[in-house]
Each structure stands twice: as structure tokens, then as C-alpha cells.
Amino acid sequence: MAGKDIGRRNFISTLAAASIAGAVAPALQAFSAVPSKRAGLLAALGGEPVRPAFKQWPKWPHVDERMIEEVVKTTKSGIWSRIQSPVNGAVATFEKQFAGLIGSEYCIGTGSGTQALAICVEAMGIGPGDEVITSPYTDFGTVSAILTSRALPVLADLDPDSYQLDPADVERKITPRTKAIMPVHIMGLPADMDKIMAIAAKHKLKVIEDACQGALAKYRGKSLGTIGDLGCFSFQASKSIACGEGGAVVGNDEALMDQCFTVHNHGTNRKGKHVTIGPKNRMNEFEASILNGQLPTATGRFLLRNKNAAYLSSKLKGFAGLVPQKQYEGTESGGYYNYAMSYKKEHFNNATRQQFLKALAAEGIALSPYIPNGLHREAWTDHILELEEYKDMFPAARLKAWREAVSSMPGCDRVCAEMIVLPGSGPLIAGTTDMDDIINAIMKVYENRDKLASL
């Protein structure tokens, strides 16, 4: 097997590096499974699909008896809000377990990842006139969390190979108004945290990690979310640990975490005193029950995602047509919200990404382009400039410079144009033979790349 892999790898490298003509036949021999199908007609053109329709992917969200039991227990108990049982209730239990799992001193359950991020911004005292640097390639919840406190989200461009914030651009975007950096661990893989933490230390900035996609992933021995000052998670239905809608803030600074608690509890502190401004963003006992039932098996699925991701990457190694997400030194594991790759059309006879995805879907492998546009291309960028409050908070020259900067994100544009993902929840927790189906389908489409233009 190893010999075959090496043969194929070397072969594909050769294909990628040089002219492809004449080299395809040995590649077919070197690649292991189902040669008759690979050699055949594209399913999109009437051939037999690599993966027949009866083969199902694992269902998502994960449901098991223990989760159901926890919800039933909570339903019967009548304790449905965390304030009814602040120490031993389902939310309090979840907070202790999740903090233990990721190695954080404190954890606060919230109603969503967006709420968790917004709580951090507010609790740090970041507000009108302040700036927070973050990524244009993320869920809008990241930016929304900064806008909620009426601070200015400043977007830095991406490293187009890792899809993560480019630390050099982060540093260029710092102004005297910058208060924090909010790195997003996109796809659940670690951002370039050594450099981001060094920049934050140099400029005395806070770091709020958006680890919404990165539960359980590790970087240099630390879980994502525990590297910066505060870390945030999402347990929305598609996430690897899911309860429909839910989130968490984690941190080690007791005073800051107390402030987060107070903010998320409509400004009311743990002693019941109404001391500040805040929304009501508490996790409820049902959400926590689903999570408590799920945590005992979450690590198993996390390990499986990592195993399958490593397997896919080993099969794609040296293949220039689909390049897996670059990982930074120090990455020990990933949350793998998605297994992400860059599609290089020049290696597919210049077929568009859409044509490639169409051919692949017909083979029974549904991959997707994920986020269509960077957030710098969405309407909020103009909307906030029209708001009187932003005009009051920031000098006109600053807003003009901000608008200009936000209009140019070439790294992010490239990521959006090339991105192809396999969902981490569902397909990435399937078996090795399912991963082989994915690779075989990719190779079949690759070998038929001269036919893609007709799709």
C-alpha cells in the first residue's frame, strides 16, 4: 500500500509540474481502487458514478440515547433556566466539563457563538470609537459581534494558502484606536497564533479568539480558545459539538470572566446586583443538556475527523489540482469544521470550479464552494458609513481610509474564488473507504478534465 501511495504521489507531482500529456496511463495504474470506474465515462455524461446513491454519509447532527436522556431528565426536572440551579444545573455542569476538556479555568455558556464574541468585546470595554481587527473570511457573526458594541471592525487580508489572517496585514491595520485582534480559526484550524500573539503583545492589544469552528483543536499544546485573552465557541447545529444554537466564552482571568458573566446576564453580576450594560445571552438548560449528553463522545468524532483529514491530505499530497489548507507550524490538530482545499483550474484544463463541482456531484461526492464573498464585499460596509453614530464616533478621514482599505482584499478574493470544502460534520466522520470514494471521484474527474468544459 505504502509503495503504491508513493508511486502515485510521485507520479502526480510529475503531472503537476510538467506537461500532462502521455503521463495519465501510469497514473491510472498507480492509483489503487476501482480502476474500471475511474477509467470510465464521467457520470455527468452518462457514466457510472464512483459512489452509488445508496451509500449514505453519516447523519448530522449526531443524536444518541444519552443526549435524549439528558433532555428528558431536564424536561422532567422543571429546571429549565440556569438561574434555577446556578451550581449543579445543566448549564453549570456543561461549563465545568467544557472548561476541563479544553484546559481553561472558566467557561460561560451563551446562546450562540455570535453572542459569545459580542460579550467579550463589551466585557473588555471596547466600544464607540474603538477598532477591532478581524478576518473578512468568516461567518458574519464575527463582525456583527464588533458592531454590536458600535466599535469598528477593521478587516485584514488573508494568507491565501491557509485562509487565515495574514499577521503582516494585521500589523499594518493597527491604528491608535485599535483595542483588540479577533483571529478566526477558520475551518477549525489554528491561525498563525505565534505571530498574532507577538503583535498583540508589542502593541498592547487584547486577543479574542474566534474558535467557533475549532472546538478541541490544539496548537503548541494549548486548545484553541485558550491562547488569547478570551476564546469563543459556537454550538450551532452544523458545528462539531452542536445543540441547535449555543456558544461559550472561555478564559483564565477571573475578573474578566466575571465581567463576561455580568454582561451576558443583562448587566447583573453573580451576586444579583445590576451593575452594567448587557444583553440577556444566557444558555438555557435544554441546550446544555444536549451538550452534556454529547461531550462524552465528542472527542471520538474529533479524532476521526483528524484521521480522515490526514488521510485525504496524504492522498492529495503532490497533486497540484487541489491543494489542502496550509497549516502553520505548531498545529497539532484541527476542529475541521470543513476539510478545505484550493481548486487550481489550470490543472483541470481551465474548467471552472462550478464545472468541476458539477462533475464531482454526479460521481456522488457533493463538495461546496463555502463562503461566496469576503465580508468586505457585503453591504454592511456602506451601511455603517451612513449611520450618524459612526460619523459621530470617527473622523471623516478615518472612515474614508477604512472604506478604501476594506475594498481591497486580494488574498480573501482568491480564497473565495478557489475554495472547495468537504463538510466536517457528516462526511468527514465517515470511514476510510468513504474517503477513498472522494479521492477516486476527484481523480476520475481529473482524468476526464478535457470533458469538463461541456458541462
Ligand SMILES: Cc1ncc(COP(=O)(O)O)c(C=O)c1O
Ligand atoms: C468562524 C465563526 N465565527 C462565528 C460564528 C457565529 O456563531 P453562531 O452561529 O453560533 O452565532 C460562526 C458560526 O457559524 C463561525 O463559523
